[in-house]
Amino acid sequence: MPDPMRPRASLRTAVVWDVLQDALDRRVKATGRESLDVLDSGGGSGNFAVPVARLGHRVTVVDPSPNALFALERRAAEAGVADRVRGVQGDTHGLFDVVERGGYDAVLCHGVLEYVDDPAEGVRNAVAALRPDGVLSLLAAGLGGAVLARALAGHFKEAQQALGDPDGRWGEGDPVPHRFTAEQLAALVEGAGLRVAAVHGVRVFADLVPGVLVDTEPGALEALLKLEETAAASPAFHAVATQLHVLGETQGTDGA
Known part of the structure; x- marks a missing residue:
């Protein structure tokens, strides 16, 4: 069965969640701190922020939508992590009007670059929010x-x-x-001063398989999830993935 700690809609998020959780675990070991400071830029209603907070980390969510931030507050309260989740209204362009530079162990930038005028600036701002040994989780449309x-x-x-x-x-x-190719996203991350630690294809098959098949065929969901996870790391499938996930790390950070 899918891990209950994963965000909802596990077929669409499982690969990203696994990579992110592993990166956070490695930062915990490297820093010797049990709790990290995480920034979720464009984090909306907390699809990732709340599960990250459930791991014990402190999460700041920046989003331009008051409605999304209200939903985030409600979701965090229902999950019992309201004390570890903070929502602030803002956007990637004016990120440092609402959060500090260099204040975070990890930055999530999921589903943001597709909608900003200057994707390179968006990545640079995300990187500027990191501490010297930080990790960037970047997810964008393929x-x-x-x-x-x-x-x-x-x-x-x-x-x-x-x-x-x-x-x-x-x-x-x-x-x-x-929309981006894996090479374009990697170039944006490297251009902002990070090294690319990993690239994964996300939703390689999930958007192509009829939902009725997954819902009615015994064991189909688990089998499809396993297939997604196996294909995600293969460069052969990056070119057909609905989304692409890039993990960026500073030069001094241990890789995956």
């Missing part, structure tokens, strides 16, 4: 997954458009402003 999804839906012109568009957009109606 180009290949969008191309594959449009093609499988029969929208071949849109798939072609996304494939050739500098931002990976399939048309005017595309709600995602930016």
Whole structure:
């Protein structure tokens, strides 16, 4: 059965959660502190922030939506971690108007780069929030997954458009402003001064498998979860993943 400590919708988050939890555990051992200071930039209602707080860490969530922050407060209270979760209204561009530079052992930047005007600035700000031995967890929309999804839906012109568009957009109606390849995300992380410790493909199969199959076939959910976890680390599947996860670490931080 999926680990109950994982965030909900485990098929979509399990790979990221496993990598993140391992990185946090390694930082705990390296620092000798039981509790880390974690920043979740664009963390919304706390899909990751609350489970991280349940591990015993202190989490600051920055998000521009008051409604999301209200939901975060309620979720943290229900999970019994209200004393370890703090929500502040703000965005990646003005990050240091609401949090301090260099104050965090780990920074989560999940689902943010797709929507900022300057993704490179977004990564630089996330890195600037880290302590010298910090860890960055970066999750963003993958180009290949969008191309594959449009093609499988029969929208071949849109798939072609996304494939050739500098931002990976399939048309005017595309709600995602930016998509990335694994190489592009790695370059952003390295350009901000970190080394890339790991790259994983996320939702390689989960968005392609009919939900009715997963819901009705005995053992299908667990088998699909295992398949996702196995394929995630293989570069061969990065090109077709719906999302890409990059773990960035400072040069002095022990790798995965």
